[in-house]
Amino acid sequence: MVLHMENHQSPLDAAFHALADPTRRAVVSRLTKGPAPVKELAKPFDMGLPSFMKHLRVxxxxxxxxxxxxxxxxxxxxxxxxxxxxxxxxSEQRALWQARTDRLADYVETQMSRSVEDAG
Incomplete structure (x- = not known):
């Protein structure tokens, strides 16, 4: 039995939890350009400051x-x-899947070449 305990999340789990919300992703995106006061961060969103502050707390x-x-x-x-x-x-996941799809493409090409050779 697996129990989800929010207080014991790994840093990676916590990061993806926080980024699961579009408002929080937008805030992080804005902050990658530089620090900003809360009022400036809240301005583009159609919500009250208390609701916005909950996103910042997360x-x-x-x-x-x-x-x-x-x-x-x-x-x-x-x-x-x-x-x-x-x-x-x-990035690690992308590299793994890219390698897998490359191997699959190689396999399909090999099988198609064999089929053409067998037919000819």
């Missing part, structure tokens, strides 16, 4: 962003190391 809890409050302004920045870990995993 991103921060799962390690994809950090924030710092100076005076009345909270500024967020992306955690490039955590984002790079997710990207690295995806």
């Amino acid at each position: 991103l921060e809890r799962d390690g994809l962003i950090s924030s710092e409050k100076i005076g009345r302004v909270r500024t967020c920045r992306v955690n490039t190391e955590r984002l790079a870990a997710a990207e690295s995993w995806l």
Whole structure:
């Protein structure tokens, strides 16, 4: 029996959980261009600030962003190391599947060549 315990997620699981939501992906995408205050981050979204802050809390809890409050302004920045870990995993998976599809293509070409030789 497998139990999902949110408090014991691996960093990779946490990153993909956080990125599963389009609002959070948009926030991370914006933050890859540089740090931004919460008000600026929230502006493009049609939701109240309390709802938007829940998204930021998920991103921060799962390690994809950090924030710092100076005076009345909270500024967020992306955690490039955590984002790079997710990207690295995806790249590894892409390489595995590319190798598999290349082998399949080679096999199909070999089989087709044999069929042509057998028919001729």
